[in-house]
Amino acid sequence: MRAIFGGENTLRLIIQIPCLNEADHLPETLAALPHSIPGIDEIEILVIDDGSSDNTAGVARQWGVHHVVSHRRNRGLAAAFQTGIDAALKAGADIIVNTDADGQYEGADIAELVQPVLRGEADIVIGDRGVADNAHFGPFKRRLQRLGSAVVRRASGTTITDAVSGFRAISREAAQKLTITTEFSYTTDMLIQAGRKRMAVKSVPVRTHRTPRPSRLFKSIPRFISQTGVTITRAYTTHNALRVFVGLGLMLAFVGLLPIMRFVWFYLAGDGNGHVQSLIIGGSLLMLGTLVAVMGILADLIATNRKLLEATLYKLRKLEEQLADEGERPGHDEGESADVVSLKSRRVR
Structure with a gap:
């Protein structure tokens, strides 16, 4: 098993929780997280405070969270997730689990979520909430989730089968290759x-609870x-640009050929003068x-250039890991960036 994670002496799981004004709900979420999992040597908690106006970061520290990272202003869930991934990698995570602070997911199910990664069967594991018959979802939401x-x-x-589930486990290798x-x-x-x-990528069934409040991610279903x-x-489109644009271009060109063929038909019949507009429209579509x-x-x-940049970023992350193993990586301070404040981490052994 150690060979899968680079032969480290200890296998570290970091559970990251993106938060926005979750001071009231965070304690219950933290209390439900597992303290030990077979195959995992160390479990640490990382809270990402996405510019909360309440005392989310303070509550996290009061509850003994190992790592707290704060955005100076709200940057959105995607940015909070990426900040968490970067911080977890720097903290030496071998597996990263992402969960919500609102108590939607059953914390004990993290033990099942990480098993495919531990066995080397998956790079990413998604917690499947069973959207087709989940009692906490209304009929419209079930259909919408299944369609999405x-x-x-x-x-x-x-x-x-549950693409928008935020309950997921990620191997270190996969996290180093992903950039949201x-x-x-x-x-x-x-x-x-x-x-x-x-x-x-694999799925495992997980349990869910009714959330105490509406989602903050969006204001309405539309x-x-x-x-x-x-x-x-x-x-x-980013990852399949050639297929998307060339396919669209061929479609436009085909549509453009139809009026051109119409003009040719009438022209050969000796009536081309009255159908020049077909030639103009067809030529325009063909050119487009x-x-x-x-x-x-x-x-x-x-x-292709993006792939090269991602490969470079992956190598930089691996280099950071090597420097950390050698004890050469500098620590974080509260002014490390203009937009992110990393509060001092507390490692519990």
């Missing part, structure tokens, strides 16, 4: 990236649908399709 998951499965090439770029939610972007990078749709489209296809080629070159 089907779209993400298609876009990512995975078999995940969306500003809305990390869930779908992460899965599309994982599918594109040929990561092994807004959630539109923002999720934009996120999926953007993530898919060609330009879109060329855009696809350029976008694919940009995507």
Whole structure:
């Protein structure tokens, strides 16, 4: 088992919890987290305070949370998730589990969530809430979740049945290769990236509880649908630019050929003078399709450059890990960035 995680003497799990004004609910969530899991040597907690206006960070420290990272202002769930991943990697996590602070997920199920990673069967494990018959979801939400998951499965090439579940376990290797770029939610972007990078993604059934308040991620169902749709489209296009743009260009070119063929038909019949508009429309669509296809080629070159940048980032993260193992990595202080404040971590042994 140690070989899977680089031969370290201890296997460390860090449970990260993105928070926004969760001072009232955080203690109950923390109390439900497991203190020991078979196969795990150390369990640590990381709270990401995403610009809360209450005392979320203070409550986390009062409850003995090992690591607290605070954004100076609210930056959104996706940014909080990425900040947590970066902090967990720097803290030496071999496995990272992400959960919510509102108590939706059963903390004890973390033990089952990490097992596929421990066995080397998965890079990412998604907690499946059983959206088809979950008693805490209304009929409309069940249908919406199933439809969204089907779209993400298609876009990512995975078999995940609960694509927007935030309850997930990630191996260190996978976390080093992921970079969330969306500003809305990390869930779908992460899965599309994982599918594109040929990561092994699995689901395990988990229990859920009714949340004490409405979601803070979105104000209404239509807004959630539109923002999720934009996120999926953007993530898919980013990783499949050639397929998207060339396919769209060929479609436009085909449509453009139809009026051109119509003009040719009438021209050969000796009646071409009255159908010049078909030639103009067809030529315009054909030219537009060609330009879109060329855009696809350029976008694919940009995507290739992104892969090189991601490979460089991965190597930098590995280098940071090596420096940390050698005791050469500098510690964090409260002014490490203009936008993120890392409060002093407390390691409990």
